[in-house]
Amino acid sequence: MEGLSGDELRGRNATLVWDGLGTVQLRYGGSWLRQKSTKTFKALKQLGQRTVPVEALTGVELVMPGGTEDPTIRLILRERADPILAVAGGSLDELVDPYRFDFDNKQWLLADFYAQEIRESIARHQLPAGPAEHWLVEAPAAPEKVKFQDVKAQLDGDVLVLDYGFAASAAKKAHGDPWRLPVADLRNVEWVMISAQQRGYLRLTTTHTPAERPAPADDPETLYTGPLSETDALFLGAKLLSLINW
Numbered sequence: 001m002e003g004l005s006g007d008e009l010r011g012r013n014a015t016l017v018w019d020g021l022g023t024v025q026l027r028y029g030g031s032w033l034r035q036k037s038t039k040t041f042k043a044l045k046q047l048g049q050r051t052v053p054v055e056a057l058t059g060v061e062l063v064m065p066g067g068t069e070d071p072t073i074r075l076i077l078r079e080r081a082d083p084i085l086a087v088a089g090g091s092l093d094e095l096v097d098p099y100r101f102d103f104d105n106k107q108w109l110l111a112d113f114y115a116q117e118i119r120e121s122i123a124r125h126q127l128p129a130g131p132a133e134h135w136l137v138e139a140p141a142a143p144e145k146v147k148f149q150d151v152k153a154q155l156d157g158d159v160l161v162l163d164y165g166f167a168a169s170a171a172k173k174a175h176g177d178p179w180r181l182p183v184a185d186l187r188n189v190e191w192v193m194i195s196a197q198q199r200g201y202l203r204l205t206t207t208h209t210p211a212e213r214p215a216p217a218d219d220p221e222t223l224y225t226g227p228l229s230e231t232d233a234l235f236l237g238a239k240l241l242s243l244i245n246w
Contacts, residue, residue: 003027004051009110012102013044016073018114022054022121024075026101043096043231047140050098054121056081056136062115065105073115075099079131083139083238087191096193096231139242142235148202149224153236158183160240162220171218175208179220183243191237193230200225202233204240 006019017025028044052075061074077099080086084098094100103111145154150168154161163178175181185207194200204221216222225233 007114009101009103009107009114011107012104013040014101016101016114018117020117022125023051024054024057024118025049025051026075026098028098040095043234044098046231046235047098050082050137052077052082052099052137054118054125055127056132057118057122058127059122060115060118062112064112065108071103071105071108071111073101073103073111075101075118078127078136081132081135082137083135083242084137084234087189087237087241088193088234089190093193096234135242139239140235142239143232146229146232146236148229148233149226151223153202153223155183155236155239160186162223169218171214172220175220181206183240186240186244188244189237189241191234194225194227200230200233202237 004017004019004023004025006017006023006025009016009018013028015027015029017027019025027049028047056077057075058078059076061072061076063069063072063074065071074097077085079090085092092098142155145152150165150172152163152165154163160181160183161178162181164173168177173179181204186204187207187209188205190203190205192198192201192203199216201216202223202225203216203219204223206221209221213219213221216224223233
């Protein structure tokens with residue numbers, strides 16, 4: 001969707017647009033100096049915007065100034081409403097969470113007004129509980145190619161091409177090098193963020209996945225991310241997940 005018409009509130013990491021009828025749009029941009037980190041700035045700038053109908057929402061959290069947390073409006077989405085959240089297991093670190101709208105202390109009155117307006121719209125729509133029956137928020141634009149640590153991935157029409165590097169194990173190349181995987185063979189996609197406790201990766205589940213998966217280093221369907229490919233992998237994973245028939 002293009003730019004939404006409505007009332008706007010310009011925050012630290014985004015501009016919140018509310019059309020008064022049932023759609024919220026978050027447009028990301030602005031100076032990186034006003035955002036939580038360079039990682040936040042780069043991820044949200046690449047994402048561009050999110051347009052969210054109230055049918056995709058279960059609630060709105062509002063953190064007001066004066067506490068230990070930054071003033072924030074956070075949109076709470078229904079399970080499986082948005083492929084970005086779904087591929088990330090339902091939640092994202094606050095540094096890359098696209099549904100956190102950070103505002104300045106002096107904007108608390110307007111932030112409270114918008115949060116209440118959206119809550120009332122959710123209540124008026126009398127939405128059913130439980131997961132969404134189909135995607136309610138569009139998948140993000142994904143890069144044509146993503147370079148993982150041991151493989152290059154490219155979505156070529158309805159085929160995902162995995163081109164393994166020389167450092168990949170023979171087991172990684174068990175399905176061929178390159179492996180041309182039809183999107184129709186995908187059953188699930190998971191993205192795990194890099195942390196101090198574990199490596200980050202994009203993991204596919206396909207019609208070829210054995211009941212007992214091999215170790216990640218030998219799994220053709222586990223693609224390790226690095227700091228430079230992490231956000232690209234998230235958006236590619238969301239795109240792939242959105243293409244799977246439920």
